[in-house]
Amino acid sequence: MTFTSPHDRLLDRLGEVAVRIGLNVAPGQQVVITAPLDAVPLVRRITEHAYRAGASLVTPLFSDDAMTLARFHYAPDAAFDVAAGWLHEGMARAYREGAARMAITGANPVLLSQEDPDRVARANKATSLAGRPAMELITSFATNWNIVACATPAWAAQVFPDDAPDRALARLWDAIFLASRVTVDDPVAAWAEHNAALHRRADWLNARRFAGLHFTGPGTDLTVGLADGHLWAGGSEPAQNGIVCNPNIPTEEVFTTPHALRVDGHVRATKPLFHQGTLIDGIAVRFEGGRIVQAQATQGLAVLERILATDDGARRLGEVALVPHSSPISQSGVLFRNTLFDENASSHIALGQAYTKCMLDTDGQTPEQLAARGANSSFIHIDWMIGSAEIDVTAITRDGGREPLMKHGEWVNTP
Amino acid sequence: MTFTSPHDRLLDRLGEVAVRIGLNVAPGQQVVITAPLDAVPLVRRITEHAYRAGASLVTPLFSDDAMTLARFHYAPDAAFDVAAGWLHEGMARAYREGAARMAITGANPVLLSQEDPDRVARANKATSLAGRPAMELITSFATNWNIVACATPAWAAQVFPDDAPDRALARLWDAIFLASRVTVDDPVAAWAEHNAALHRRADWLNARRFAGLHFTGPGTDLTVGLADGHLWAGGSEPAQNGIVCNPNIPTEEVFTTPHALRVDGHVRATKPLFHQGTLIDGIAVRFEGGRIVQAQATQGLAVLERILATDDGARRLGEVALVPHSSPISQSGVLFRNTLFDENASSHIALGQAYTKCMLDTDGQTPEQLAARGANSSFIHIDWMIGSAEIDVTAITRDGGREPLMKHGEWVNTP
Ligand SMILES: [Zn+2]
Ligand SMILES: [Zn+2]
Ligand SMILES: [Zn+2]
Ligand SMILES: [Zn+2]
Incomplete structure (x- = not known):
């Protein structure tokens, strides 16, 4: 792999840290990635490192803010009590069968701030009910999982409201790379040291x-x-499947x-x-x-x-x-x-x-x-x-x- | 909706035809969309029309050629007998529970032509085995479904190998719009006529x-x-759920x-x-x-x-x-x-x-x-x-x- 920019190199390191430190993917494991569409470049870096670590199959589940908003703008009212139970049950099955779970955060934090709060609450409730079996497997640490961040234009605009969009996005990436400890020479070794220090404490x-x-x-x-x-x-910490993540x-x-x-x-x-x-x-x-x-x-x-x-x-x-x-x-x-x-x-x-x-x-x-x-x-x-x-x-x-x-x-x- | 270009207008019409003629989405139906990442703009147009038609929830399942290639380049050999059974089973459940299925074709037809044919065959076999329950629901017409096309750079390069990439993509879009009968004034009415003529024949x-x-x-x-x-x-034709699509x-x-x-x-x-x-x-x-x-x-x-x-x-x-x-x-x-x-x-x-x-x-x-x-x-x-x-x-x-x-x-x- 050659990198065309310092950003690409750091993005690759974030992907490597997410896979090797965050998930600690085991050979043969499937990996399920939930991510906003803006995270495609990071998801690709994660995917390559996951396969290099021996993953058998990496499946992305992308969400799209525009599609979410379209629902609030055009769907009938009854729609907001509906969730994709079939997909959440599928994810739960994946985790039960040993898949690792990678969640990428960075979606627009105020995406639904202009929408009807009652509908937002109903949609959240339907989703969290449908997602409960999968979420219980995550909170009970049944499998190795990791959450890592991706800078997105909408999130960057919230964090750096006074900057032009490109500048805000670049600043948010810089802040994520720094916070995620991937700006050092050997991030994986640095994370091992950091984990050891936290364990000692x-x-x-x-x-x-x-x-x-x-x-x-x-x-x-x-x-x-x-x-x-x-x-x-x-x-x-070790997950219940024995993988330290x-x-x-x-x-x-x-x-x-x-x-x-x-x-x-x-x-x-x-x-x-x-x-x-x-x-x-x-x-x-x-x-x-x-x-x-x-x-x-x-x-x-x-x-x-x-x-x-x-x-x-x-x-x-x-x-x-x-x-x-x-x-x-x-x-x-x-x-x-x-x-x-x-x-x-x-x-x-x-x-x-x-x-x-x-x-x-x-x-x-x-x-x-x-x-x-x-x-x-x-x-x-x-x-x-x-x-x-x-x-x-x-x-x-x-x-x-x-x-x-x-x-x-x-x-x-x-x- | 206002359109910034003739392309956008035609893309929207293709989305409308896919929803109203292709799927004929029923109020309250969920819609599952499988699509290559290049199809995001079309998926968004389909999504809006699906919600306008009363869909309760549209769930996209995007595939990424780069992630597929990464698997062939980096995954261990045993990976190629593995498929996302959990996801295929989830889709089958969605169709059994009444969801409509939209498939967007256009992925690179020669994506895997340079990869080990044995691995390609094994991966295809694993996927088609895992996908059998969902595919049987589609082939037995248990639910309304539609397949529609999206021009992608890789496909366009195959169809118009002598053109520059942008030109090839534009020509493929033109050809798709024409073939899909969305270049007329009222495509939905034109499709009703076209269907009537095929039925008469x-x-x-x-x-x-x-x-x-x-x-x-x-x-x-x-x-x-x-x-x-x-x-x-x-x-x-009517699907088994009674919806004519x-x-x-x-x-x-x-x-x-x-x-x-x-x-x-x-x-x-x-x-x-x-x-x-x-x-x-x-x-x-x-x-x-x-x-x-x-x-x-x-x-x-x-x-x-x-x-x-x-x-x-x-x-x-x-x-x-x-x-x-x-x-x-x-x-x-x-x-x-x-x-x-x-x-x-x-x-x-x-x-x-x-x-x-x-x-x-x-x-x-x-x-x-x-x-x-x-x-x-x-x-x-x-x-x-x-x-x-x-x-x-x-x-x-x-x-x-x-x-x-x-x-x-x-x-x-x-x-
Ligand atoms: Zn806390
Ligand atoms: Zn805390
Ligand atoms: Zn045939
Ligand atoms: Zn035929």
Whole structure:
């Protein structure tokens, strides 16, 4: 392979990292790729690397924004309760039969912002119902999977609204390449090192078994108790088929399960939150006994309140994650308006559902037993950023002692 | 909708004809579209018209020549026995559940001509095995379906090898638009008329119940007996779901089942035949008792002989079709190297499998009973052209009389 431009070389490296680090494709595996049409050049790079890694068949499922919009503009109203069950069931079957799953993110985040919200909600509901069997295989990590990003004109226009389209697209690509750690000489080796560092950090935190974390800084004084028998995770992990993969590219976080009843104090978001095309900015909330008892926002408060009203667990935390301010995403200063990137730019907390995989000894435990240990449950899981160069994190030890963990957004030690 | 160019207007009309005439989409139907990536603009026009016609969801399944080639260049050898069974099963389920099927032809006809023929054959076999349940639903006409063409650079280069790529592509589009009858003022009305004319022709032939056809002209003196209880078909037909559709756009033929044992004389092909990327030219064969007893070709004879050796039925006829020389495809003078077009440019015969739908009273009949009536069976069905302005066709009546049917390639009467 020869490359006609630096962009092509970086695109190829992103494809190689997605295949070798993200999926870690096993010889003979099929690969299913979901992608927007704008991602064709990246999909082709991924495909070549997948075959070089021994994939038997790579099948792309492209989506087209123009076709999606045509539906909202011309289809009869009853159409919006319909989904492609046959295709989602087919994908579920592919994963059950051992296929790896590659998802390419980058679709227009505000594509449907001008469409009837009721129809958007109905279409989303129909799709997520139809997609449940496949999605459960992904969330239960039945097979190796990866999500990687492709810059698209529509997304770039959201991220760099003041730039001309070509310039915005080029800047977004630069930011994706940097964040995805493919701008170094040997990206695959760099990712191996990065994974090792994340594993060392998670191992060290698991060995220390802290009782809680205390976040302090401008507008923030928040104590987050950790769940009983919580487990820190980060970097690559084995799927149930035994293949060690990196579900997210990029990934910078180590994360665990907070105790749903032991969060107290106030916290101010350090970045805006983008939720289904809406911006929620200036979030500041107060917790008592794990529950948000007061919530403010300078923009999008109504949407925030709707999120918090989803169910009982929506006002409590399901995840706490630590990300150093020196991470490449954070250093880029780019607000991607895409959770895959923004949550990896900063320490964050998530409202809603906890990850079972971030709890020790869960085999045979009932949901009630997990809840008693502090694991929250909810239909939502929404990450929002609370870290910055001005935030310190102090660990609270099991005997009530205090140990500095992060200062000015950076780890105090290197395990 | 406003159009920025005459091309865009014609493309939109082709989309409209494919939806309203080809599929005749029913309100609430899902539509599955298989297409090469080059067909995105046409797929979008089809999608809009499908939603306007009441489709609930249009799902595209794009294939990419570059990804297909990457497999042949980089995948391990064992890969070539693998197919996306999960996807083919999903499509079969879609059709069983009522979805319409739109196939867009135009992929590079010689894409794999430089690849290992053994691997190509294995990959084709794996795909056709996996695709059998879906294909059986299509061939048994369980749902409404349509195949329509999209000009692609690779196909255009084959058809107009002496033109610059842009010019070749534009010429192929012109030829497709003309052949698909969308260059007139009201293509949908024109298609309704065209279908009515084909129906009148088939009805008239069915009322006459001729015993055989006699083709005469340079190098040709061929008598084709018709099957007992044969049925002429042509133009739109009802699928098993009750929807009247046009499976092929374009279509110019009326066709029926010859008697597999009653074909005698010699015939010379009037156009070359393209079979899986190989050109077979100058075909001349002699039939005795329905069987090809001598076959010549000035080019590709080895491939022709391999075709004839496929099975017992490969040397006998399964279809005879009449197309006037004045049909738009024939008038264009373009050799499309694509059966959808070339078989509609000229009267033709097909080696191999007969269509059950071209036989009367088949309900409850065994394959043996159908064979006794003259219906041929084979794994192949390969059309080749024997009509031209120099060919006359005479009908042989049941009492042995003779009636002129076509003179100089044109119908003698207008029913
Ligand atoms: Zn996280
Ligand atoms: Zn999260
Ligand atoms: Zn035919
Ligand atoms: Zn045929």
